[in-house]
Amino acid sequence: MNITVIGTGYVGLVSGICYAELGNQVICVDKDPRKIDMLNAGGIPIYEPGLQELATANRTKGRLSFTTDLPSAVTQSDIVILAVGTPPLPSGEANLDYIDEAALEIAQAMNGYKIIAVKSTVPVGTNERLGQLIRTRTNHPFDSISLPEFLREGSAIQDTLQPDRIIIGAESESAAATMTALHKPLTDQIVVTDIRSAEMIKYASNAFLATKISFINEIANICEKVGADVTKVAEGMGYDKRIGPSFLKAGIGYGGSCFPKDTSALIQIAGNVDYEFKLLRSVVEVNRDQRFNVIRKLETIFEGDLQGKTVAVWGLAFKPNTDDVRDSPALEIIQHLVDNGVKVKAYDPIAMDNFRALFGKDGVEWCNEAMETARGADALCLLTEWDEFAEVDLGQLQSVLKRPILIDGRNVFNEEHLLGTDFIYYSVGRPSLNQGVKQPMPIL
Template sequence: MKLAVIGTGYVGLVSGVCFSDLGNQVICVDNNPLKVEILERGEVPIYEPGLKELIDKNKAAGRLSFSYDTKSAVEASDIVLLAVGTPSLPNGEANLSYIEQAAKDVAEALNGFKIIATKSTVPVGTNEHIERIVSEHTNFPFSIASIPEFLREGSAIQDTFNPDRIVLGCLDQETLNTLIELHKPLTSNIITTDIRSAEMIKYASNAFLATKISFINEIANICEKVGADVTRVAEGMGYDQRIGSSFLQAGIGYGGSCFPKDTEALIQIAGNVDYEFKLLKSVVEVNKDQRFNIIRKLQEALGSLQGKNIAIWGLAFKPETDDIRDAPAIEIIEELIKLGANVKAYDPVATANFKLKVNHSSIKWCDNALETASQSDALCLLTEWSEFTRIDLVQLASLMARPILIDGRNVYDPIKVKEASFIYYSVGRPHSANISDSYAEAMS
């Protein structure tokens, strides 16, 4: 099939590239000529494992191209996918200005019947709004559909080719048949529904996953007070098929471009119809506070943080991405600076992006993990990159001024950390001073 993908962010770029790999003819469009030029040179503006290789492969095969000319891309295509950003406004609502402009541009470029499908995450009712915009700017026939995406940064290609399900929101059967045919190579688990339900499925899914994360973090906080181990609690819960084991990893909370934005937007969607989403408000509140447990543990270990050298491992909101949007590291580092600490920071790929958001004279940017930890009073792991999990703990402890390790992602074995003579704090597990012989025996 012939596709135009409007927007080359995570969703648009990954979706367009993967559809081209399935044999479709795809033009990815962005209104930033510099970004298009970068992509045409074979460079990738985002870090996503395997993406560059797929781009090179499908460009060479003639199935994939990049353009800033919306008109020519739309004219050459049968299906137009809208994948532009819908960032949060100050009140939490989704900013629809980009998708409104994209809809107008697409409408003015129509030269015949097209399917216009929204992959951007948008509030319920937005596709009807898009339909009105397109109708006002064209006399050509078209069909509107909602195809919410469920990609995870860092595994977006894997998620695209192996989706749990595809959701298609549209009431026009001919359009649905075309979209089913487009997605059939990916999975047979295709759910068709009305557009408003499709829009809500995306928000409800992300809100539920965010709720699981905040719930297990609350359980972790209780575990610390009663002497239980949240990793064992989560394991026992996860075997229950009604609950499942995914998103039950206690830590410092969620971040990124989806969960924070979508939970706030759903709260606003509810508020706009006079419904107070009390549960989701609590989820957001818990998540915002959870990251500051890192600060509280540092203060427990060191007392005042004034003048202390604090090492930070990980700046991206999760491993295998350079995305720092709403990353816990932002607020944690800003709070450390307010408290007078000197920060040494390192991330395998996200440092450049992080500097654009937070750059202060109190931060020393390091080139590797051991340099960051050297002569530090404490080390905080915020992002569970594999190079951090494979580190030699004995060597690590010997390099530090004080062997204090704050594990914000529970990646280390408490017993091995204790054997390396660390003072160890994790999330919802006994810290090193409270690891008894009986606990060690049970864990082994």
Template sequence: MKLAVIGTGYVGLVSGVCFSDIGNDVTCVDKMSQKIEMLQQGEVPIYEPELKELIKKNAEAGRLRFTTDLTSAVGNADIVILAVGTPSMPSGEANLSYIMEAAKEVALAMNGHKIIMTKSTVPVGTNEKIGSLIRGNTAYPVSVASVPEFLREGSAVRDTMNPDRIVIGSDCEDARQALAELHKTLTDNILFTDVRSAEMIKYASNAFLATKISFINEIANICEKVGADVTQVAVGMGHDNRIGSSFLKAGIGYGGSCFPKDTEALIQIAGHVDYEFKLLKSVVEVNRDQRFNVIRKLESILDTLNGKTIAIWGLAFKPETDDVRDAPAFEIITSLLQRGASVKAYDPIATSNFMQKLNSPRIEYCDSAEEAALRADALCVLTEWKEFQKISPATIQSWLKSPNLIDGRNMYKEEEVANTGLIYYSVGRPNMNKGVREKTPQLLF
């Protein structure tokens, strides 16, 4: 099939590249000429495993092109994929100005019947507005469908090529058939719904996953007080098929571009129909507070942070990505600076992106994990990069000025820490905490 993908962010670029890799003719469109020039030269504006190689392969095969010429791309396409950003506004609502602008431009470029496939995450009812806008600006027939994406940064290519399911929300039979044909090589688990249900599925899925993360972090906080181990608790819970093992890893909370944005947007969607989503509001509150456990533990160990040097390993919100949007490191480092500390920070990939958003004379961005940890009063691990997992706690202790390690991602095992002199804190594993002034677990009888 001939596809035009409008927007070359995470969703648009990965989707376009993967659709070309399964044999479709794809033109990716973006207004940012600098980004398009990069892509035309084989450079990738985001870090995502496997993506660069696939771009090279399919561009050389003639199946994949990049352009700023929306009119030409739409004119040559059977299916137009809307994948532009819908960022949060200060209120938490999704900003739909970009997608509506793109929809109007698509309408003006149409030269015949088109299927519009929306992959951008949009509030319920948006696709109906998109359809009305396009029909009001073209004489040609159009079919609109909502096909939400469920990819994860760091494994976006793998998730796109091996989806759990494809959701196609449309009332147009021609759109359903064409989009089912487009996706059939990826999976036979295709779910057809009405448009509004498809839009809601995306928000509901992300909100539920965010809820699981906040739930296990609350359990971790209780485990620390009663002497249980959250990693063992999570394993026991995960064996229950009704619960499942995914997203039950305790830590310092979720971040990134999706969960924070989508939970806030769903709270706003509920509010617009006079419904208070109390559960989801609590999920957001728990997540915001969880990252400050790092600060609380540092203060417990060091008494004061004023004048201390704190090493930070990990600036991206998760490993295998350079995305720093709503990364816990922002609030943690900002809080450290407010308390008078200096920071030495390192990330294998995301440092340059982080520097653009947060800079201070008291932040030293380092070129290696060792450089960041060397002579620091404490080390905080905020992102579970494999590079950090390969460094033993004994080595970490030898680098630090004072042997204080805050493991915000539960990377290290008990036997690795046991024979060191580290003052160690992890999340929800009180049996592993060494040297941290904790209250004795209560006897619950």
């Protein structure tokens, strides 16, 4: 099939490259000429394991191209997939300006029947509104499709080529059949539904996963007070098929470009129809507060006096295997430390440049490797569970720290790792290991 994908962010770029991998002829479009120049030169503007190699292979085979020329791409394609950003407005609602603009450009470029599939995450009713908008600018026939995505940064290729399910929202049986045929090589788990239900499935899925994360973090906080181990609790819960083990890993909360944006948007969607989504509001509140447990533990250990201390931070991306720092817990944690007179040393294997650009403030020493970051620090906070940190020699780490204080916000280490060290150690929901909380280290 001939496919145009508009937008070369995580969703658009990964989707376009993977559609080409399936043997389709794909044109990826973006308005940013710097992005397109980089892609045409063989580069990739995002960090996603394996994506550059897949792009190169399909460009070599002549199945994949990149351009800023939207009209030309649309005229050459039977299917046009919208994957532009829908960033949050101050109210929490999705900003639809970019998708509206792209829809109008598609309408003006149409030269015959097209299937227009919206892969961007949009509020319920958006596909219908876009369809009406396009009809005001063209007389050519088209069908509108909702095609929500469920990829995870860091494993986006696997999620695209081996999806749990494909959701197709359509009113036209023929368009639904075409989109089913396109995705049939990926999975038999294809659900065809009405457009509004497909739009809601995306929001409901992310909201539920966010709820699981906030729930297990609340359980972790209780575990610390009653002497239970949240990792054992989560394991025991996960064997129940009705619950499952995924997204039951306690830590410092979720971040990234999807969960924060989509939970806020769904709260606004509910509010727009006079419904207060109390549960989801609590999920967001719990998540926002969870990251500050790191600060609270530091304050406990240092008896409330952080002024003048040096704190090392390992991990700036919101999760490993990505350079995405949007809504990363590290942003608020580091800002709070800096605002309270702490000297911060920070390091991330991949996300340094993105974090520095987004943080945009003084007060942080940016380091080039993990041990350099820890050297001379009064405490170390591990905020992203990169393999590089999990594989570190804790004996060596203790030797370079000024004080052996380790705040493990992702439960990377266990009792076996800590044997033979003198770490004052704090993890999430594992009180038996939280030596620093039970017996704060004297400040000399």
